[in-house]
Amino acid sequence: MVEQDPDYNGLDEQQSYILRLFVTGASPNSSRAISNLKQICETYLKDNYELEIIDVYQQPMIAEREQIIALPMLLKVFPSPVRRLMGDLSDTEKVLIGLGLKKY
Amino acid sequence: MSKAKEQKMNEKYPTLPKTPTGITGLDEITGGGIPKGRPTLVCGDAGCGKTLMSLEFIIRGAIDFGEPGVFMAFEEKTDELAMNVASLGFDLDKLQEEKKIKLDHVHIDRSEIEETGEYDLEGLFIRLNYAIDSIGAKRVVLDTLENLFSGLSNEAVLRAELRRLFHWLKDKGVTAIITGERGEGKLTRQGLEEYVSDCVILLDHRVINQISTRRLRIVKYRGSVHGTNEYPFLIDEEGISVLPVTSLKLEKPVSSERIRSGIPALDKMLDGRGFFKGSSILVSGTAGTGKTSIAAYFANQTCSEGNKCIYFAFEESPNQIIRNMHSIGVNLQQYVDEGLLKFFASRPTLYGLEMHLVAMYKTIKKFKPQAVVLDPITNLITVGSVSEVKSMLIRLIDFLQEEQITVMFTALTLNTIISDQTDEGVSSLVDAWLLVRDIEYNGERNRGMYIMKSRGMKHSNQVREFVITDKGLDLVEVYLGPDGVLTGSAREAQILHEQTGEVLRDYAYNRKDREISRKRKVLEAKISSLQTEFESIEEELNKVSQEEELVKQVTDKTRAEITQRRGEKG
Incomplete structure (x- = not known):
């Protein structure tokens, strides 16, 4: 369980988002993904998220465990359902849908 | 002249190195196996044995040739694979523990995925690279790579990445088999054959007159001579066996035994x-x-x-x-x-x-x-x-x-x-x-x-x-008689008939013989009686002439006596 953020005052969510971003070093796609994600999180999930950025180059065994194929990939661990967001996260609309922050 | 010389020179160059697959018969058709250090495409319809063939390539490599292998499955889960080959007597779990084989199931679930921008398949590369390095693999199988296309929609990226993948596999120096589902008018649905250009093997499963036959054909094999026919193959309890049955030569040993x-x-x-x-x-x-x-x-x-x-x-x-x-x-x-x-x-x-x-x-x-x-x-x-x-x-x-x-x-x-x-x-x-x-x-x-x-x-x-x-x-x-060829009871009858005839003939001969001897006896008797008759006649005749002689003598004597007496008187 993840501890509740004391500052959280959201309406529907009691717990914070758990996100993992898998990147490949400092490749252009990865850098873009990181900056895009940070921006989205700051805008829509302010202080209500835990983000872990993992460099798959550094931990190659994680690739098999996490079923990684395309990179960069953002894995939404919580809340369910688990979603995998491939790409540099430049399509904000789709990212929001993927994170469940916006309906179609 | 110069051309012949060139050809001779070419022969001295080393030929394409090959990796034996260990699959019965396949190595004979390909003249030693699939190209070493290059990717080979195995394609065919569903259920024609692509997965089994590629898996056998990995297993045989690990067991028979001491070459560890990575099997990356895009379709089946690793435990399903293990179960599938358990019936062939291979223990994949044990081979995995011994670090001879590495199975990796790539799971792509479209419903979990959202594409949000530019990406590449670097994750797959890292994963594959890690798997290869962890066991020092020499062989790699990517079973139905095309499944990527169903999971990811950006075809342009996928194609570029696949091209990169095949280059990367070559650079890595691993012998790879990529399987692909057969597409309409093409060897594979996504046209993988344009990336894999060294060796393409086509598997086929045809039903003719309600009887199905699996066949294998080498569509192309660059830099190597290979059998071009369609060869039937069999999947049984020992895996795959391909049969290169048509020998082109008529150079068989002969025996006078x-x-x-x-x-x-x-x-x-x-x-x-x-x-x-x-x-x-x-x-x-x-x-x-x-x-x-x-x-x-x-x-x-x-x-x-x-x-x-x-x-x-x-x-x-x-x-x-x-x-x-x-x-x-x-x-x-x-x-x-x-x-x-x-x-x-x-x-x-x-x-x-x-x-x-x-x-x-x-x-x-x-x-x-x-x-x-x-x-x-x-x-x-x-x-x-x-x-x-x-x-x-x-x-x-x-x-x-x-x-x-x-x-x-x-x-x-x-x-x-x-x-x-x-x-x-x-x-x-x-x-x-x-x-x-x-x-x-x-x-x-x-x-x-x-x-x-x-x-x-x-x-x-x-x-x-x-x-x-x-x-x-x-x-x-058989009996060859005047009536033609006789067999069976007709032959027996004929033989019997002949035997009877012989007996009868013998009997007849005997009777004739006896008659002749009898006749001879009669004749002989007749002859002797005639002779006796003749003797008696002869005797009669003799008697007459003696009498006449006697009479004559007596007459002569009497006449002489008379003459004498007259003379005395005279």
């Missing part, structure tokens, strides 16, 4: 010594002429000499044959028990012709017999056309001759067409051809046998009567 047929009288017809070892013998005849019996005798003879024999039965079950042969005094069961005789019974419709051939080939390779019986080949026609059966038998004969195995086929000829050229057209292929025929005459049916041909030996041109009794088979000389 003889092998006996089991019927002494038949051996006698064949130069007194039987068939050549490693030759092919065809026994053809109409129904019920004893073809199976001849074949069983041959098998029996082979086994009694301590040699091994396989009996391929397409009509009767082994037990049926053993029982039936018991009735003519052949005990095949003992050889089955001793392990010298092996029955291999299958319905012709069990599988296609090619599969029959593969199955036979495998059985023969394993059992290594000295003689093989196929009874009857005519039944194979139900699963193929005449030309197909012929081509199959050509290949079988080819193979058997190479192995120096004597083969006896039996073939049924139909009553209506008593032609010398039926027999599935194999009559020109075989070395010896025995024909058993019905001779219907005088209200009964008998069997006549003759040797149509027997290459390389002096053989009898006589028709013999073929007799089956509860003691066994024998050949009897």
Whole structure:
């Protein structure tokens, strides 16, 4: 369980988002993904998220465990359902849908 | 001139290095295996054996060639794969523990994925690289890579990344097999063949006349000579076996050694010594002429000499044959028990012709017999056309001759067409051809046998009567009389008739002899009586003349006395 953020005052969510971003070093796609994600999180999930950025180059065994194929990939661990967001996260609309922050 | 020189130079260059797959037969077709350090594409429809073939490549590599392998499955889960090959006797879990094989299941779930921008497949590369390095793999299989296309929608990226992947595999120096589902008008659905250009193997699973046959063809193989035909292959409890059955050369070893047929009288017809070892013998005849019996005798003879024999039965079950042969005094069961005789019974419709051939080939390779019986080949026609059966038998004969195995086929000829050229057209292929025929005459049916041909030996041109009794088979000389060829009871009757005649003749001779001697005696008696008669007449005649003489003497004497007396008076 993840501890509740004391500052959280959201309406529907009691717990914070758990996100993992898998990147490949400092490749252009990865850098873009990181900056895009940070921006989205700051805008829509302010202080209500835990983000872990993992460099798959550094931990190659994680690739098999996490079923990684395309990179960069953002894995939404919580809340369910688990979603995998491939790409540099430049399509904000789709990212929001993927994170469940916006309906179609 | 210069061209020839160039060619000679080329020969000195090292040829394309190859990695043996370890799959029976495939290495023979490809001349040693698939290109080493390069990707090979294996494509085909669903259920044609792509996954099994690639998995066997990995397993054989790990077990037989000491080359660890990575199997990346995009379709099946690793435990499913392990279960699939467990039936072939491979323990994938153990191999994984020993670090000889690494299985990795790539799971792509479209519903979990959202594409949010630019991406590449670097994750797959990292994953594969890690898997390869962790066990030092030399072989890699990517089973149905095309599944990526169903999970990810950005085709442009995928294509670029696949191209990069194949280059990367080459750089990595691993021998790879990529499998792909066959697409319409293309070898693979996504046109993978344009990335893999070195070696493409196409698998096919066709159903013709309700009988399915798996086939394999090498579509291309750069820098190497390879078999271009479609080769049937078999998936059985030992994995995949491909059969390169068509040998192009006619360079078979020959033997002048003889092998006996089991019927002494038949051996006698064949130069007194039987068939050549490693030759092919065809026994053809109409129904019920004893073809199976001849074949069983041959098998029996082979086994009694301590040699091994396989009996391929397409009509009767082994037990049926053993029982039936018991009735003519052949005990095949003992050889089955001793392990010298092996029955291999299958319905012709069990599988296609090619599969029959593969199955036979495998059985023969394993059992290594000295003689093989196929009874009857005519039944194979139900699963193929005449030309197909012929081509199959050509290949079988080819193979058997190479192995120096004597083969006896039996073939049924139909009553209506008593032609010398039926027999599935194999009559020109075989070395010896025995024909058993019905001779219907005088209200009964008998069997006549003759040797149509027997290459390389002096053989009898006589028709013999073929007799089956509860003691066994024998050949009897037929009776050639003024009424033609007589067989069976007609022959017996004729023999009897002749014997009677002889007795009568003897009797007649005797009577004549006696009469003559009697006549002689009568004649002799007559002669002696005539002689006596003659003597008596002669005596009579003599008596008369003596009397006359006496009278004359007396007269003369008297006259003289008178004359004397007159003179005294005078």
